[in-house]
Amino acid sequence: MEKIKQRLEALCKIPTVSGHESLYFDQILNTLTEEEKNSLDEIKNDSFGNLILVKKSIKENAPTLMLDAHLDVIGFMVTDVCDGGFLKVASVGGIDTRVLPATHVYINGKERIFGVITSTPPHLRKGESSVPDVEDLMVDTGYSKEKLEEIVSIGDTISFSPMYTPLLNNYVSATGLDDKSCACAILDFITSVDKKDLEYNVYGVLSAQEETGKWGPARVAFDLDPDVAIITDVNFAKQKGVADDESIECGKGPSVDISSLCNRKLTKNLIKLFKDNDLDFQIICEPGRTGTNNDAVSISGQGIRTAVLSLPLKAMHTPSEVVKLDDIKTLSRAFTLIATSKEAL
């Protein structure tokens, strides 16, 4: 668990705002030890910005298993540098403007500089308190415009301050746990599984631009045409105000998502595999679209056999999401079960 904790903390600190993932591949790979890197057959990336880690079975003609977690996180892009050192911004991905005022951010310019999202005090505002539009928000950098223009350019990304905070019972609160938690599980699995045990050639995909349209891994699936693709993403955990039928629970393992856009046989096989091996898991129904990379991957190329495993996460898309580390560990174990048996097929 300590290893997962450290890896997750390191991943959360890397500001992979959608569309800018490839700038940080070195930093992502630095979270692996030399030994872990050497255990892989290949580390590659594509022109779209997906990072792909390959570990092959020693068996001949092994089928292909693709695992996907997205590497990108929501954030902002600078649209204007204004007088007084304020930045106007546009959102990248589904930003929740109800939770932003007074939030700490970092601007990824020539240097990485600190900023605060502005808010107007109640007594200086006209009318009732209201949720600002993204266009009304600014980032306060504390620089003069002239100095700021030397550091920041229009188009630079802005990410939430990582602030990784351990809570009780192996819960952590940090930014970008969507979907670094699942990426962490893929890295944990693929670096630790023994090649001799693999029934598949495994392609761990840390994919790009999920938050801005779920475009990344479909490109990989097109080239790879895997026999099985497992898409992993976060899902709504039970918390105040969230109904039971739209959520799963933290601490009870990943969920198998039952959706019309997932392969039914593969989904059933996974459920049986997990039951037979006493793995903690849950079921959630997504009757229509899953809202994950699954939907695009499933129609990639000539069609891909897909299933979705999702991790319970509280306060999704806020600067302080909450996950339980045990669930990440269980997801990693689920990958091992899938990759070391033929039952999924």
Place this chain on the structure above:
Amino acid sequence: MKELLKLNKDLCTLFGPSGNEDLISERIKELITPYKLDNAELFFDKVGNLYYHIPKENAPRLMINAHMDEVGFMVTSIQGDGTLSFGTVGGFDTIILPSKKVICENGLRGVILSKPIHLISRKARKKPIEVEDLVIDIGAESKEEAEKLVSIGDYFTFDLPYVEFGEGLICSKALDDRLGCAIMVKLIMDIKDQKIDIPYDLYFAFTCREELGYSSCFGASERIKPDYAIIIESKAVSDLYGVSEERQVAKLGNGGVISFADCGTIFDRDLIKHIMALCENNGIKYQVNQYVSGGNDSANIQRSAGGAKVSVISSASRYIHSSSNVIHKTDIESIYKTVLSVLTDKNPLK
């Protein structure tokens, strides 16, 4: 300047929401005790205000005041799932609460949870989240587990780092009004170190519960019965890009804000003019508020006992009453110099 900023950081990072200022007052006492003059008194009153009195006979009585408390939260009930419902202590714009990290007086860390945007209807997304819909998540998984660690009535405050950023700015919780406390501590140190002869019967009052309106400062000024009082505070300003000049109130970096009026007090004209003249003569930066807003302990002091002549000198502060107040370092220094000029005045007030 360096020492002043160090004191400021020291005090800002301490835990002290209104009604729970002991950690602050004990630290301040510890800081000033080595600098206590032989004839001076250092004492607490029965409600927790801390005083440092340098007596002088046949001189006007001057009170310098800052409040020790900060805004915060109080646990009001523990939910079945182990999360904590809370109420706010002090005035909050609740829009700044969701997803902020918080810390309990016992060091337990938490985060203020809000419901994911995906599960909110489009229309409701424009409505600010109410405090009733928020909980603090400490990671406890049941009511029983949470109850072992937290009780109803426990305080929380923000748990975000103290950051120096940009060209001379500071971002922290509790700058309102620990910066005032830090300036007073530094002045007390200087009086001893520089053997300053004060032309007043001087009281420094570090007071409690300002953020609630029903301030303990009232009792402090009833006790002191000052002729004059100078309040060192933090003032909400909005000197942001796109805000009209008059609505900005004041600007960061332009010196202490000497208010002629706010929503609670019309300040004493003679005292203000006297302080402004001292600034002019000593080349100290100051500014006047361009918009009447806010309020502070000045009103309580002005109306206590037989009445007092009051002036407030504030640090212009953006995003006040949040996890992330922003002020300019040089303003702390300007305010310090302004008050020091009053204490070293060659033509003191009568």
